[in-house]
Amino acid sequence: MRIALLAGDGIGPEITAEAVKILKAVVSQEIEFDEALIGGAAWKVTGSPLPEETLKLCKNSDAILFGSVGDPECDHLERALRPEQAILGLRKELDLFANLRPARLFPELQAESPLKENIVTGTDLMIVRELTGDVYFGTPRGQRKDDQNRREGFDTMRYNEDEVKRIARIGFETARSRSGNLCSIDKSNVLETSQLWRTVVLEIAQEYPDVELSHMYVDNAAMQLVRAPDQFDVIVTGNLFGDILSDLASACVGSIGLLPSASLNSEGKGLYEPIHGSAPDIAGLGKANPLATILSGAMMLRYSLKREADADRIEKAVSTALEKGARTADLGGKMTTSEMGNAVLAALN
Numbered sequence: 001m002r003i004a005l006l007a008g009d010g011i012g013p014e015i016t017a018e019a020v021k022i023l024k025a026v027v028s029q030e031i032e033f034d035e036a037l038i039g040g041a042a043w044k045v046t047g048s049p050l051p052e053e054t055l056k057l058c059k060n061s062d063a064i065l066f067g068s069v070g071d072p073e074c075d076h077l078e079r080a081l082r083p084e085q086a087i088l089g090l091r092k093e094l095d096l097f098a099n100l101r102p103a104r105l106f107p108e109l110q111a112e113s114p115l116k117e118n119i120v121t122g123t124d125l126m127i128v129r130e131l132t133g134d135v136y137f138g139t140p141r142g143q144r145k146d147d148q149n150r151r152e153g154f155d156t157m158r159y160n161e162d163e164v165k166r167i168a169r170i171g172f173e174t175a176r177s178r179s180g181n182l183c184s185i186d187k188s189n190v191l192e193t194s195q196l197w198r199t200v201v202l203e204i205a206q207e208y209p210d211v212e213l214s215h216m217y218v219d220n221a222a223m224q225l226v227r228a229p230d231q232f233d234v235i236v237t238g239n240l241f242g243d244i245l246s247d248l249a250s251a252c253v254g255s256i257g258l259l260p261s262a263s264l265n266s267e268g269k270g271l272y273e274p275i276h277g278s279a280p281d282i283a284g285l286g287k288a289n290p291l292a293t294i295l296s297g298a299m300m301l302r303y304s305l306k307r308e309a310d311a312d313r314i315e316k317a318v319s320t321a322l323e324k325g326a327r328t329a330d331l332g333g334k335m336t337t338s339e340m341g342n343a344v345l346a347a348l349n
């Protein structure tokens with residue numbers, strides 16, 4: 001198994017190092033990592049946030065383990081050169097349209113949740129986020145002068161029916177494999193894009209009579225996720241709404257440092273990354289929680305490498321480490337990034 005390892009910027013190198021440590025311990029000789037530059041780190045060396053060589057490596061690998069991109073030193077750059085374009089470019093180039101973001105409350109972290117006793121033990125939801133369309137990719141976009149010579153910026157929110165159909169099917173399939181409940185989140189009371197979204201989701205629902213489908217507007221969904229997150233099982237939504245709601249869901253279950261993700265295409269190619277960014281405020285301080293990246297490694301074993309038992313082993317080790325009290329600063333503890341990695345390693349053994 002050849003894995004493209006893209007550590008990236010900020011806390012990226014610290015958190016991916018812990019995930020690699022765990023993956024090597026679980027899969028030993030059968031896994032090899034090929035490192036490549038991405039994001040601000042790549043721009044500084046090559047002038048591009050997503051060098052051709054990195055893209056080629058990703059295309060030729062069995063899976064991609066990704067840290068994070070984003071560097072304040074690059075804030076002055078035009079959009080096309082900014083580190084964040086690298087992850088957007090990879091998603092588009094590899095057609096990684098299906099983003100799975102599980103948000104599970106580890107029972108031992110109930111006290112860390114800002115919702116505390118309001119959050120039901122066993123809260124476990126899966127956000128299925130469309131990843132290659134919407135306002136992040138829609139054209140036209142840009143900055144110009146309006147008819148009164150004022151500067152204006154504009155983006156285009158856009159989805160075609162094929163894009164909605166394929167992510168809806170992933171949502172229904174995911175719901176079918178879990179509780180059988182799917183909630184589609186949109187803003188169809190206001191947006192044309194969302195009206196098409198809802199129409200197409202309803203059409204695809206005909207193929208899944210066994211799945212109970214509901215719809216919710218995104219503003220209400222944000223409120224409901226805080227009020228009673230356990231009412232959801234599988235959520236399917238667009239790129240922008242899924243981005244925001246998954247950060248929100250992470251806080252409900254304790255910390256953004258806990259949520260992994262898988263970004264998949266229709267051929268089973270996968271990129272695995274924590275849902276958070278490069279956290280420049282704590283980069284290099286050993287404060288980052290590596291669990292989201294370690295759990296992304298488990299998702300990689302499950303979805304791309306078909307090693308379900310090894311994925312389970314890692315997830316179990318994370319639970320055990322938390323049960324034994326392992327806590328980084330985001331969880332109210334004092335452990336460093338590598339101490340948390342070591343706690344998971346000890347739990348594995």
Ligand SMILES: NC(=O)C1=CN([C@@H]2O[C@H](COP(=O)(O)OP(=O)(O)OC[C@H]3O[C@@H](n4cnc5c(N)ncnc54)[C@H](O)[C@@H]3O)[C@@H](O)[C@H]2O)C=CC1
Pocket residue numbers: 011015067068069070071072084087256257258273275276277278279280281282287288289290292330
């Ligand atoms: N996929 C990616 O590579 C993403 C990149 N970004 C980029 O990351 C940079 C920083 O963005 P922010 O909005 O600050 O979001 P962020 O997710 O990097 O950080 C938000 C807050 O959460 C904390 N945090 C994040 N990950 C953590 C971890 N593993 N352990 C403990 N605390 C953690 C940070 O310290 C910060 O206080 C920006 O350049 C942004 O564009 C943001 C999101 C995703």
Ligand SMILES: CC(C)CC(=O)C(=O)O
Pocket residue numbers: 084085087088243275276277
């Ligand atoms: C390009 C990233 C900054 C988008 C993001 O926040 C995410 O995918 O979670």
Ligand SMILES: [Mg+2]
Pocket residue numbers: 243244247275276
């Ligand atoms: Mg995000």
